[in-house]
Amino acid sequence: MSTRSGAWLGFDTLRLEGALLLPDLLEKAAHGQASGHAAKGYDVPRGFTLPEEIGRACRIAQA
Numbered sequence: 001m002s003t004r005s006g007a008w009l010g011f012d013t014l015r016l017e018g019a020l021l022l023p024d025l026l027e028k029a030a031h032g033q034a035s036g037h038a039a040k041g042y043d044v045p046r047g048f049t050l051p052e053e054i055g056r057a058c059r060i061a062q063a
Contacts, residue, residue: 016023028034039050048056 014026016026025034039053042050042053044050044053
């Protein structure tokens, strides 16, 4: 028996509990459509895309 209720997000490893993150907001963020999700808001260096800058920042943090 499934205990799932509400909107289905399509993420196998994620379960929302409570109302801190709304399912529709999380879905938009996962697809890169959330407000404030543009490269101009993150001071991405010229020639880089936002996903490339995120990956670079993660590699720097792991070093």
